[in-house]
Amino acid sequence: MNRTETIEAVRLDGRGVWIDGRPRTLLCASLFYFRLPVEQWRERLAQVRASGYTCVDVYLPWNFHELAPGRWSFEGRRDVAAFLDLAHEEGLYVIARPGPYICSEWDGGALPAWLGLDPELRVRQNEPRYLEQVIAWFDQVLPLLAERQYPANGPVIMVQLENELDFFDCADRTGYLTALREAALGHGITVPLIACSGQGDLAGATGDADGVVPACNFYPDDDSPDIEAEVRRYAGLVADRGVPLLVTETNRRHRTLRRLLASGAKLIAPYLQSSGWNFGYTPSSGNWGRPGNFMSHGYDFGGYVTSTGVERPEYAEAQVFARVVEVWGDRLALAVPGAPDTEVACGFPTSSAPGVLDLPEGGRLVAVPHFGTDPGTAVVRGVPVAVAPGSCPLMAVDVPLRLWGMDATLTLASADLVAVADGVLVFSADVPVTAVLEGQRTEIPVSERRTVAGVTLVVLPSADAARLRSVGPDGTVRLADAPHRPAKPAPTAVLEARRRTDTPPEQPAGRHDLPPTLESLGVYRGRGAYRTTTDLTGVDELLLTDAADIVDLSVAGRTHPPIAGFGATRRIDVREVTGNAAIEGVVEIWGHANFDDSRLPALRLGALRGLGTLWKVRDTTDVSALWTVHGHWAGAPAPIRVLGGWSSTRVAVPVTYTRTVHSPAPSALHLRGVVEPLRVSVDDGEPVTVHTENPWVLLPAGTHQVSITVPHHPSGPGLRAELLTLDAVRDWSCAAQDDELLTAFAGRPGRTEEVRLPLALKPGEEAWLDVDLPASPEGYLVRLDATQVRVTGWAGGECVGRVWAGDRPDFSGGDPDALWVPPGWPGLTLFVQGIEGRDTPEIRTLWLGVPTD
CATH class of the missing domain: 3.20.20.80 (Glycosidases)
Structure with a gap:
């Protein structure tokens, strides 16, 4: 062609x-x-x-x-x-x-x-x-x-x-x-x-x-x-x-x-x-303003x-x-929006300016939406008509019927026209329909018919109109059979499984001075492990920066609650740890950002995943005082105030605070009390925006001039600033488990031992379970009665999804609490991870439901 x-x-x-x-x-x-x-x-x-x-x-x-x-x-x-x-x-x-x-x-x-x-x-x-x-x-x-x-x-x-x-x-x-x-x-x-x-x-x-x-x-x-x-x-x-x-x-x-x-x-x-x-590992992260x-x-x-x-x-x-x-048909396809001047008055909440289409062969279609919950009445061209709640009938006004072989004009019909036969008009409505044809006005109850000016008018309830198959010349209609909706069976409890005695292999990914991104290790979906030993003598806290998506961190054998901050800087208390300590971070990619959100580092489009950088905090200094003020009417020499402490009547007008800070090592400036986004520049460099979700700025070693520009609030924004002196944790060994490796392991038979639910795990403990599913033509929705676990499921050679039970971040998009095993996808293998939280990690019951709604 x-x-x-x-x-x-x-x-x-x-x-x-x-x-x-x-x-x-x-x-x-x-x-x-x-x-x-x-x-x-x-x-x-x-x-x-x-x-x-x-x-x-x-x-x-x-x-x-x-x-x-x-x-x-x-x-x-x-x-x-x-x-x-x-x-x-x-x-x-x-x-x-x-x-x-x-x-x-x-x-x-x-x-x-x-x-x-x-x-x-x-x-x-x-x-x-x-x-x-x-x-x-x-x-x-x-x-x-x-x-x-x-x-x-x-x-x-x-x-x-x-x-x-x-x-x-x-x-x-x-x-x-x-x-x-x-x-x-x-x-x-x-x-x-x-x-x-x-x-x-x-x-x-x-x-x-x-x-x-x-x-x-x-x-x-x-x-x-x-x-x-x-x-x-x-x-x-x-x-x-x-x-x-x-x-x-x-x-x-x-x-x-x-x-x-x-x-x-x-x-x-x-x-x-x-x-x-x-x-698979295909959902995204960070949508819709949260x-x-x-x-x-x-x-x-x-x-x-x-x-x-x-x-x-x-x-x-x-x-x-x-x-x-x-x-x-063609008349609708060529209709153009008309001026909303057709006389419509509604006794229910409706559009501020109803949609009107001018049809090319004459006449109009007028949409009359009903936003309420009770039946209502509209007056169209001076004629009262019934309108069902939640509906939006497309009402015909002044439509000539000659194109359908009828020598008449439909002055008004208050319902959807859904079929035309020889001398027959079929409407769909769940309230009585008012029609005006050749000057004759009639009201037709639902499921009845009237003949006006030689034209038969039939009203079908919407449920029947959906099943309409044909219309006879006398107005009789033929309907398809109503869809069969079987009763929803009760879900089936599964209390037995087989626990695998082996674990999936890891792909060694070398030693690295600082933790690399998972993508640089060839993991585009899946997870990876980062391990090191470091001396924490005299260290009270660690600082984790740029970590994403889900980080399970253990320090000296203590498992911490999962970190899912998408790059937000996190403080980690290690006051109880002394001497050399083993640190392991297992990082799972939930999904890369599908939108461009600057508020958190990992939510930028194209941002990478991984452990980020782990720092020892060597010293903390309050630097909230001694900031010079620039802007408004502040003159020279610049006044000195505490951060955010300038008093002015110029509400919302930006004011800039500047101060010199010094650190012999890399440092992090923490701005507490951030409510609105503010701009921070270091040494007259390109300003960056700091949000309440991540009020931190990393600084290299040395002396720096820091400028902070904030919208002025006469009561003061309540800002405080502290400088944390940092020492990077180094010498990491890495291992990779991408989605293909995990899927291949899930699909291979292995040695197992019978277990009966409930199954309790320690925080950080992992278990692989094989579950037998009876054959089902509908497949199964699998739900967990569980606390403090993350579960990944495989069936038919594919990852069918992940469920997080217990303390967890926000979820969007659909049902986050079920795994769907489609019909014909054999077997079910579950990878269960115990996570630190308020409750004991435990799977009590698996529920198999038939997806009927």
């Missing part, structure tokens, strides 16, 4: 999305092959198609396919070509999103961990070292997409370049996106190229690069009355560029999706309608299909919505 034919097959213009010369309204569900068992790919794709959605968006994670530098894999669950072929067979279009950065709460946002080993490489920039790596990825993946472009050999109708770049500080957006565009064109991508904005900055997302279509991601409060006004603004902005409004990510709730449609969206892609699972939280292995934001494939009630709402889109 030549380029011209492909462009004609899929085309974007100011009126809409055109496929094969026909305008289309696309409903698109996120469905990620890398979060599903390969055995379920077809079933999940068919499930999306049965929902009425016609498209799936698919990320392609770079670091899922490049396992190590230059080592590529596109087999098994990584066979994305097979997944795309299945989507094509199931009749779905695909929007392919190969990154290079995808976010998606995935390890590193899909950027390979080893990129951070090159200090000159700058991710997501128009920078040659980074682009060289990106092009290597594109050389692998873009040919797969080019071969499967619609309509020649596959389902791909659009390709997204980058992802929400407007969240990231990119120095040359135009150059960067142009480089990605040229790579795509060079590999024969001829379908539209798009780039999505995460916070409405169209130029920030696309760099205004020629040939890159801006798309929008919206994540509003579902109950906001102002969604329509915001979306209409962007519909106008992209129309000025000659392209349609493509909503490439948004909330899952169909009431909100209807509001987007009525405001001009031509592609509506709720993010994660079909949920999945973060198998520094240091972990993403769970269950990846589920409440979409219409759960992580294990069970349909939620929202699935039926999707089917009804899809019927609305289908029945209005």
Whole structure:
């Protein structure tokens, strides 16, 4: 197929999305092959198609396919070509999103961990070292997409370049996106190229690069009355560029999706309608404004299909919505946002400016969202109509019916039109429907019909409308069978297991003066051990800097609670230790940051993992006094005050405090009482921002001038400063256990001994357990009745996830307390780690549940 034919097959213009010369309204569900068992790919794709959605968006994670530098894999669950072929067979279009950065709460946002080993490489920039790596990825993946472009050999109708770049500080957006565009064109991508904005900055997302279509991601409060006004603004902005409004990510709730449609969206892609699972060591860390939280292995934001494939009630709402889109067809696809001047008055909370679509053949669709919880009444064009709580009917106003072969005008219908037959209109509603046809007004109860002006009007409850199959000329309807929902069985208790008597091997990783990063040892996912012996005579505390992700530290045989501070500096009390002491730090990578958060060192995009640096604290000095004041009206010679002690009426205006500090060795400046971010510069160098999450600044040995700039508060910020003189702990031996080594060990049979739960462990003790699972066509959700343990599970040759019971950090993204063993994945092996905390490490019971909801 030549380029011209492909462009004609899929085309974007100011009126809409055109496929094969026909305008289309696309409903698109996120469905990620890398979060599903390969055995379920077809079933999940068919499930999306049965929902009425016609498209799936698919990320392609770079670091899922490049396992190590230059080592590529596109087999098994990584066979994305097979997944795309299945989507094509199931009749779905695909929007392919190969990154290079995808976010998606995935390890590193899909950027390979080893990129951070090159200090000159700058991710997501128009920078040659980074682009060289990106092009290597594109050389692998873009040919797969080019071969499967619609309509020649596959389902791909659009390709997204980058992802929400407007969240990231990119120095040359135009150059960067142009480089990605040229790579795509060079590999024969001829379908539209798009780039999505995460916070409405169209130029920030696309760099205004020629040939890159801006798309929008919206994540509003579902109950906001102002969604329509915001979306209409962007519909106008992209129309000025000659392209349609493509909503490439948004909330899952169909009431909100209807509001987007009525405001001009031509592609509506709720993010994660079909949920999945973060198998392996693939979740990310540090999302959504809570520094240091972990993403769970269950990846589920409440979409219409759960992580294990069970349909939620929202699935039926999707089917009804899809019927609305289908029945209005080309007219809806070419409709344009109209002025919200249709007379609508609501007796319930609703939109501040209802969405209105002007249909090309005359008439309008008016969206009337109901935010309340009780049935309500709206007055539309002077006619009172019932509106169900939580709904958003798309009401037809002044619609001529001649295109459906009926010589009449539908002046008003207060419910969704879901089907049309010869002389029959079928509506979906859970409250009585009011219709005005040829001047005749009628109210139709749910599950009944009326004939008005020769047209039969039928009202189906929404549950039936979701199952509608055909409509007869007399208004009779045929429904599909109601889905069978078996009773949820009680979970089964497992109290027996086999404990392995051997332990997984370690890969020796040499001796190092200071602890190296795990990535420099070849561990991109997994864990590593750091061991040394040092003299702690006269040392009361240690300082740990830049450690990530999970550090299990033992000093002289004493196990400390896990450290999961993502690089935040931590003080460790060792007053009870004297003389030479053995120190061991076992560090596990939960996941690399998928967003760029400067508040903690390990949450920067591209930040590396490892023990960081462990320091002996030799001396502590209070340096809160003798700071000179600069700014406001302070004159020369500069006044001297305590840190934060300047008195001024200039509230929030920055004031700078400067002082000379001296240390004969490396030191750490600790700023206690930090509330708002402040700026610190040393020896007139580039200022750094210090946050309350990590109020420390490391200084080399010597004499330094330190300047601290803070927003002034008339009551004083309550800052105190202390200087800790440091001595690095040196001479470390290292060992590596990456995810492949651990998975291989879990899959090998070994010597075992029978154990019966409960199983108690000491803090720091580890145990490997093999558990027999009865065969199940649904698989199992495995939950633990346990305290103070971290558990990693394997089944079917894959890591199925990790669970942390007891004292733990925050988790986000889904259910953090279950492991899913998919059907057909044999066996279950658990790696159990006892951790220090308030309770005794113990597994009391394993509960096997069938994933039915």
